[in-house]
Amino acid sequence: MTIKAILTDIEGTTSAVSFVFDVLFPYAKQHLPEFVREHAAEPDVAAQLQAVRDDSAEPDASIERVIEILLQWIAEDRKATPLKALQGMVWQQGYQAGQLKGHVYPDAVEALKNWHQAGYALYVYSSGSIQAQKLIFGCSEAGDLSGLFSGYFDTTSGHKRDQASYRSITSKIGQPAEAILFLSDIVEELDAAQLAGMATCALVRDGGALEGHPNFSSFAAIEPSAF
Template sequence: MPIKAILTDIEGTTSAVSFVFDVLFPYARRHLPAFVRAHADEPEVAAQLDATRQDAGEPGASLERTVEILLGWIDADRKATSLKALQGMIWQQGYQAGEIRGHVYPDAVDALRRWKAEGLGLYVYSSGSIQAQKLIFGCSEAGDLTPLFSGYFDTTSGPKREAESYARIAGAIGLPAGEILFLSDVVEELDAARASGLRTCGLARDGGTLEGHRTVASFAEIDPAGA
């Protein structure tokens, strides 16, 4: 069954983990308090703040307490959908101001462009919000890469370590799971994707293997036709 679409993770796969932890997270943490205070009454922000309170089990939390909760989640790298949405809004301001440029490995850029030209559908699945995904590729060091992608998925499709999430994404893409190749640097994600029927390839950019899955160090080593 030939591969017709590629679903890729971002952090550690198309982009350096250090970019997320050394650039994006500190930027969001530094700007979050002022951003929340300035925009708390806007519907989109207010909805995420309410979701944060509910998720934290503190529905009556004050604005300042909600800020504390969010900062704690950033420090703990919690994959909370409301936090990811707020981070995406903050990063958007940073990208638009030219203070941030998205990091994408050159080998990933080359491969994505080649696969697009070959007619493969390209999709993203990351724990970061869809907005954040579009920003990292749209304001990347290599220019605007968003025209390469046909769709984006985040944790609103389900946790990345659960097979049901990948089945849901395959349904949204509209292809049999066996015609989709999933790329990630996390073995538990690859396991979940395989359990739902997707084909898999692991990225280990510093060497090593992701047990149970074909593992490469670069996108240049990936041949969808031979996956």
């Protein structure tokens, strides 16, 4: 079946892993405590803080204890939805202040623009919150790329190594699974997408190979019509 939609991961795929670990995570770690203290009473923030209490089974945790839990989750690189949501809020402030610029590989920028122009519907699926995804592309070093995308998916659609997540996303995109091409640098994610019926493409920017999937070192070499 002809590919109609392209679903892409971010970290290690469109963007450098180092940007996330060396820029975004340290920024969130530095600024999150102050952000939580200043905005704890706001409904959107309060809801996420309550979710932290629920997830950690500490219903009466104080604001300072919640901050402590969040910093521990950052240290563990835990894919916790309330942490991702709060990080996204902190990063938004950083992007708006001009302190952060989203990294997107030049080959990814060019390919995404070409695919969009060619009529492919483009989507993002990342463990980072939808808000954080929009910020990376909307405030990128290459300018505002947000207009290229038809939708975004995060862990609220399920974990990235679970095929059920890809079935859910397929339903939301509204295309048959075999008409969707998924791009990632993680073989377990590619395996899950493949089991859900999607076409898959592995990004191996640093060399090596991900078994069971076509491998590419750059977006420039990917031709969606070949899948």
